Amino acid sequence: MAFKIPGVLVGMGITLNRVIKTFQGDFKHFGRRYDQKALDERQSVYGSGIFTVQYPEEKLKPPENFRFIPFLVYDPKLDESGKPVIDAATGKEAIGYERCTSCGICAKVCPPQCIWIVRATTPEGKPKPECTEFYIDIDVCMNCGYCAEYCPFDAIKMDHDYELANYERHVSHIYDINTLMKSSTYHAQIHPLDVAREKADKEAKEAAKAKKA
Amino acid sequence: MAVNAPPAETKPLSANDPQTIAEQIKTKFPDALESASAQGIVIKRDHLLEVARHLRESLTFDYLNNVTSVDFPDRFEVVYHVSSIDRGGAPLTLKVNAARENPVVPSLVPVYRGADFQEREVYDMMGIRFDGHPYLRRILMWDGFEGYPLRKDYHEPYFEDEKKPFGTRWDQGHHVIAEDRNPWHDNVQYPANFDAVAFKAQIDTVREQTLPDVSPTRLKTEKMILNIGPQHPSTHGVLRLKTTLDGETIVGVEPVLGYLHRNHEKIGERNTYLGNIPFTDRLDYFTSMNNNHAYVIGVEKLMGLRVPERAEYIRVIMAELTRVISHMALMGFMYNDLGAFYTPLIYALEERELVLDMFEAASGSRMMCNYMRFGGVARDLPDGFLDKAKHLVEERFPRVLDELETYLTGNEIFLARTKGVGVISREDAINYSTAGPVLRGSGAKYDVRRAEPYSIYDRFDFDIPVGTAGDVRDRFLMRLWEARQSLRILKQALKDIPAGEIMTGKKNYQIRVPKGEVYGRGENPKGELGFYIVSDGTPNPYRYHIRAPSFINLTALDRMSKGYKVADLIIILGSHDVVMGEVDR
Numbered sequence: 150m151a152f153k154i155p156g157v158l159v160g161m162g163i164t165l166n167r168v169i170k171t172f173q174g175d176f177k178h179f180g181r182r183y184d185q186k187a188l189d190e191r192q193s194v195y196g197s198g199i200f201t202v203q204y205p206e207e208k209l210k211p212p213e214n215f216r217f218i219p220f221l222v223y224d225p226k227l228d229e230s231g232k233p234v235i236d237a238a239t240g241k242e243a244i245g246y247e248r249c250t251s252c253g254i255c256a257k258v259c260p261p262q263c264i265w266i267v268r269a270t271t272p273e274g275k276p277k278p279e280c281t282e283f284y285i286d287i288d289v290c291m292n293c294g295y296c297a298e299y300c301p302f303d304a305i306k307m308d309h310d311y312e313l314a315n316y317e318r319h320v321s322h323i324y325d326i327n328t329l330m331k332s333s334t335y336h337a338q339i340h341p342l343d344v345a346r347e348k349a350d351k352e353a354k355e356a357a358k359a360k361k362a
Numbered sequence: 363m364a365v366n367a368p369p370a371e372t373k374p375l376s377a378n379d380p381q382t383i384a385e386q387i388k389t390k391f392p393d394a395l396e397s398a399s400a401q402g403i404v405i406k407r408d409h410l411l412e413v414a415r416h417l418r419e420s421l422t423f424d425y426l427n428n429v430t431s432v433d434f435p436d437r438f439e440v441v442y443h444v445s446s447i448d449r450g451g452a453p454l455t456l457k458v459n460a461a462r463e464n465p466v467v468p469s470l471v472p473v474y475r476g477a478d479f480q481e482r483e484v485y486d487m488m489g490i491r492f493d494g495h496p497y498l499r500r501i502l503m504w505d506g507f508e509g510y511p512l513r514k515d516y517h518e519p520y521f522e523d524e525k526k527p528f529g530t531r532w533d534q535g536h537h538v539i540a541e542d543r544n545p546w547h548d549n550v551q552y553p554a555n556f557d558a559v560a561f562k563a564q565i566d567t568v569r570e571q572t573l574p575d576v577s578p579t580r581l582k583t584e585k586m587i588l589n590i591g592p593q594h595p596s597t598h599g600v601l602r603l604k605t606t607l608d609g610e611t612i613v614g615v616e617p618v619l620g621y622l623h624r625n626h627e628k629i630g631e632r633n634t635y636l637g638n639i640p641f642t643d644r645l646d647y648f649t650s651m652n653n654n655h656a657y658v659i660g661v662e663k664l665m666g667l668r669v670p671e672r673a674e675y676i677r678v679i680m681a682e683l684t685r686v687i688s689h690m691a692l693m694g695f696m697y698n699d700l701g702a703f704y705t706p707l708i709y710a711l712e713e714r715e716l717v718l719d720m721f722e723a724a725s726g727s728r729m730m731c732n733y734m735r736f737g738g739v740a741r742d743l744p745d746g747f748l749d750k751a752k753h754l755v756e757e758r759f760p761r762v763l764d765e766l767e768t769y770l771t772g773n774e775i776f777l778a779r780t781k782g783v784g785v786i787s788r789e790d791a792i793n794y795s796t797a798g799p800v801l802r803g804s805g806a807k808y809d810v811r812r813a814e815p816y817s818i819y820d821r822f823d824f825d826i827p828v829g830t831a832g833d834v835r836d837r838f839l840m841r842l843w844e845a846r847q848s849l850r851i852l853k854q855a856l857k858d859i860p861a862g863e864i865m866t867g868k869k870n871y872q873i874r875v876p877k878g879e880v881y882g883r884g885e886n887p888k889g890e891l892g893f894y895i896v897s898d899g900t901p902n903p904y905r906y907h908i909r910a911p912s913f914i915n916l917t918a919l920d921r922m923s924k925g926y927k928v929a930d931l932i933i934i935l936g937s938h939d940v941v942m943g944e945v946d947r
Contacts, residue, residue: 160768212744
């Protein structure tokens with residue numbers, strides 16, 4: 150009978166192999182373990198060894214499709230050169246055009262119903278396609294992304310900001326319209342491919358329209 | 363090209379055809395039938411037991427898939443789905459009507475032991491009594507609870523409206539947080555004259571244990587009740603095992619459930635069809651893609667939707683990736699239960715992490731994927747997904763599985779602890795309605811992907827591995843073998859995936875589901891996950907029931923662990939792969 154390596158040694162061999170592998174990455178990316186390039190390699194399906202990061206000192210960029218708490222998109226006011234105007238009071242880009250028309254689809258499709266909208270009215274009391282108030286209870290929100298998916302005006306999108314801890318939840322976890330409004334510049338930053346796709350779709354539609362006319 | 367056409371080479375469905383079966387029942391029991399249609403055979407209450415016995419013994423319907431009930435305005439309806447392990451095919455639907463006042467139906471436990479927990483659930487939720495049930499007690503709610511939550515006239519303490527969207531939520535324009543709407547103490551309903559101090563739960567009563575004297579010595583011994591859980595790391599969540607012991611030997615185990623109960627089914631009935639998809643993620647949170655899949659299959663059957671080719675492939679890829687990582691993680695968890703803390707588990711979770719990252723890139727969330735929609739999937743695969751998946755499936759996962767096999771399956775301690783432990787025979791596994799690796803580990807070749815091929819599973823070449831001994835070791839090996847088969851499916855799917863549409867029609871949030879009822883099912887990593895949906899044509903389901911594999915598998919826990927030692931109970935439970943989010947719903 151041939152000599153058989155005891156099962157215990159086989160198992161320990163595998164563990165030892167793992168231990169050695171954990172140091173491989175350290176040597177390979179010595180001093181640059183958390184550079185984007187090193188992270189991309191260590192964290193990918195092709196990597197081996199340790200792939201953890203030292204959160205919160207080191208953070209990973211979430212993928213584009215990542216969804217966490219919706220926000221409302223507005224188009225910023227542009228100056229003559231086409232650059233967004235910065236509002237001095239808030240430090241954010243000034244609101245040029247609010248995309249939300251207060252149609253309420255997001256509130257209707259929301260499974261836990263965490264969205265509250267108040268529609269704007271004209272001085273005569275007629276409803277206007279704008280919202281005056283918009284609340285999201287982020288404790289109730291389940292991050293399903295339906296509001297962004299079914300909004301016909303691309304007015305509500307899912308955010309990437311996941312660090313929402315607070316010392317209390319009754320005030321700071323009810324997002325009002327001021328907290329929710331974020332510029333389309335920001336949206337283009339976190340969703341570059343989506344924005345490019347939307348733009349291409351729009352142009353194709355307009356081209357088709359022009360062709361018809 | 364659209365798919366979903368019935369596969370050409372499926373096993374003959376005619377054997378399970380309700381009309382044929384109804385004829386056979388009629389010749390045997392002339393006055394047992396009330397009516398028979400494609401929707402199911404309605405049997406008279408007094409004849410249910412003998413018809414069930416005939417079905418099981420003469421017509422080989424040996425497997426009870428599902429028991430549930432529907433609350434109609436004029437009657438209660440108890441619905442049974444039975445099928446044959448060897449023959450496969452769509453399950454046969456049996457129905458029994460019960461009166462609105464004092465509903466009683468004969469219990470099927472003498473014929474199918476798997477009806478045990480399911481009938482208790484129906485009694486608990488709908489208030490239908492099962493005559494002849496050995497232990498008819500509430501299973502998910504607490505002992506002193508009053509009312510039957512799934513009845514249509516039951517209103518929960520925080521009741522707002524019958525159906526979503528709740529009109530009360532946004533019309534005032536002011537936000538009211540949940541605690542203000544339901545102040546503390548008002549969010550619980552107690553029975554009239556309820557005295558919390560004097561109330562005593564029936565903790566001391568134990569289910570009647572029928573086992574011959576296991577004590578080899580003739581010493582006078584006294585049985586002892588040991589509670590394991592609800593807060594115990596080995597119960598995989600909040601589960602309590604009320605264990606009766608004779609010395610260290612187990613005489614009986616009674617799982618006490620409901621700590622995580624939120625009445626998912628009632629929430630689902632208030633919710634819209636579309637709104638239920640993210641809720642299904644939270645059932646078995648290890649396998650949200652499979653949960654989505656089974657649910658959309660059910661609703662698509664009702665709607666008669668066809669799914670584009672690419673979407674079907676994406677669904678299969680996602681479901682099988684989930685199966686691989688779920689099985690890998692379980693192998694690690696089982697070692698945890700044996701005392702090999704975390705090293706094997708972390709090795710398995712490392713691989714799981716890679717797949718979860720891919721899920722995040724595709725769907726937006728790692729675990730609560732919410733990825734499938736009626737008629738397709740939510741969004742197309744991101745760039746590089748298929749290359750990564752190919753690398754995983756062709757190089758990395760086979761290597762990892764080999765590694766796991768090398769150092770886990772041959773381990774002497776593992777073999778000593780698992781071989782011949784927790785044995786359940788093939789007959790018992792079938793009779794107790796176990797599903798998935800627990801059923802197949804005992805040698806029953808039953809997999810929904812083959813028995814009633816859904817999606818495009820009929821196109822792939824794969825085997826259904828079966829165990830022989832029906833012990834914990836076999837159930838462990840089932841996971842390894844099934845993960846390998848999943849890799850085979852994935853290889854084929856990744857090679858063949860076509861380009862094209864990912865969704866039928868336009869995206870629409872108002873889903874129209876025609877009237878009818880359906881039992882849609884899929885093979886979850888834990889077993890057969892079924893959705894029984896009754897639609898009345900409105901935007902919300904009239905009845906929404908889930909056949910939860912983890913829950914029903916627990917029925918057999920008592921049978922499996924009798925005669926073994928307490929230490930074995932932990933690994934026997936571990937081999938079930940229970941996820942409490944699904945057990946308690």
